[in-house]
Amino acid sequence: xxxxxxxxxxxxxxxxxxxxxxxxxxxxxxxxxxxxxxxxxxxxxxxxxxxxxxxxxxxxxxxxxxxxxxxxxxxxxxxxxxxxxxxxxxxxxxxxxxxxxxxxxxxxxxxxxx
Amino acid sequence: xxxxxxxxxxxxxxxxxxxxxxxxxxxxxxxxxxxxxxxxxxxxxxxxxxxxxxxxxxxxxxxxxxxxxxxxxxxxxxxxxxxxxxxxxxxxxxxxxxxxxxxxxxxxxxxxx
Numbered sequence: 001x002x003x004x005x006x007x008x009x010x011x012x013x014x015x016x017x018x019x020x021x022x023x024x025x026x027x028x029x030x031x032x033x034x035x036x037x038x039x040x041x042x043x044x045x046x047x048x049x050x051x052x053x054x055x056x057x058x059x060x061x062x063x064x065x066x067x068x069x070x071x072x073x074x075x076x077x078x079x080x081x082x083x084x085x086x087x088x089x090x091x092x093x094x095x096x097x098x099x100x101x102x103x104x105x106x107x108x109x110x111x112x113x114x
Numbered sequence: 115x116x117x118x119x120x121x122x123x124x125x126x127x128x129x130x131x132x133x134x135x136x137x138x139x140x141x142x143x144x145x146x147x148x149x150x151x152x153x154x155x156x157x158x159x160x161x162x163x164x165x166x167x168x169x170x171x172x173x174x175x176x177x178x179x180x181x182x183x184x185x186x187x188x189x190x191x192x193x194x195x196x197x198x199x200x201x202x203x204x205x206x207x208x209x210x211x212x213x214x215x216x217x218x219x220x221x222x223x224x225x226x227x
Contacts, residue, residue: 043218104156
């Protein structure tokens with residue numbers, strides 16, 4: 001059968017609270033970053049992206065912060081809802097069409113308690 | 115709605131028996147990718163097609179092959195599945211622009227018995 005995977009870090013929050021999910025990326029040449037949400041048994045779903053010329057971008061209930069100095073990315077979810085429960089992956093991409101490969105970081109499991 | 119469709123959602127195959135997973139897209143994206151995702155792990159890129167050009171990742175086993183007969187379809191062939199190949203297989207598409215993310219299908223869960 002399937003080999004046992006790594007244990008995902010888990011963030012457990014109360015419904016209505018804000019959530020912050022962190023990601024450290026490794027490639028200093030990366031200049032485009034994406035957060036994906038993956039629910040059980042489904043493919044990753046795009047949430048929000050940010051280019052390296054920005055340090056903050058806001059969407060509906062979500063904010064992504066980028067700190068290029070320490071190569072850190074975070075996803076903030078406001079007023080977390082049960083439907084936000086999922087695994088969240090950050091992904092990075094280096095500049096240029098030839099390097100159009102998205103590399104995923106390790107995921108974080110978000111559990112929302114009602 | 116434009117989307118990426120993977121069939122089947124669940125596939126059970128016997129150890130060593132060739133299996134093919136399929137992916138189709140209506141987005142007219144020129145790049146298509148196959149990822150392998152094992153439990154509690156990030157998706158791992160196996161290979162991608164940039165138009166008709168096939169690009170294999172260095173650590174993708176020879177057991178995995180792919181075909182892209184046209185823009186809309188891409189297939190993943192596993193020639194001799196082993197127990198370690200049991201995983202979720204994800205197809206994704208993108209344009210060739212650098213600042214666009216990927217659109218993923220719902221995946222095919224492969225079980226090897």
